[in-house]
Amino acid sequence: DQQVKQNSPSLSVQEGRISILNCDYTNSMFDYFLWYKKYPAEGPTFLISISSIKDKNEDGRFTVFLNKSAKHLSLHIVPSQPGDSAVYFCAARGGGKLIFGQGTELSVKP
């Protein structure tokens, strides 16, 4: 059973537009959420995080939104750039460990 789900395996966006990546979770005890970005042949790298006591965290072009009642978080990238093309994993912290989703492959077309 997947406690963290990313239901869209892929997303294609035009350069300059907004990219919205979604993530759902089932465990209300998760207290911290992260997004990781992964390029081919490399390990995932940390992108942005949010504590469960907040509903928004922004870092440059990247904003993460958390809706605790819906157990849903999203990552917004504005404006999207071709270099943002990668696989994005959301993760939730629970029981001292991170639980990752399946990943969403974002393709930003020029």
Add this chain to the structure above:
Amino acid sequence: DAGVIQSPRHEVTEMGQEVTLRCKPISGHNSLFWYRQTMMRGLELLIYFNNNVPIDDSGMPEDRFSAKMPNASFSTLKIQPSEPRDSAVYFCASSFSTGLETQYFGPGTRLTVL
């Protein structure tokens, strides 16, 4: 400072053979994690260590998998015997602790079992 180092980067082996994956965490980090990436399940945590002690191995698929961390700078993940369904990318990650600190991932080992 070097990041997390994993070896080998690629491993091709035949079913039934023993496979050993190696990891050197970032110096000073005291938590180490082994993950497996597959298309269906994404990134799965297999096992993690804190101060060289295994804390949670509930993600280890079965007895064919074992992991050790003999010291703070080295860990191994062993599969014996290997099976084709073990084919995946295996990542090692490290962090200062299992708290809010982010995990830093190695480049991964792509394992193919024929």
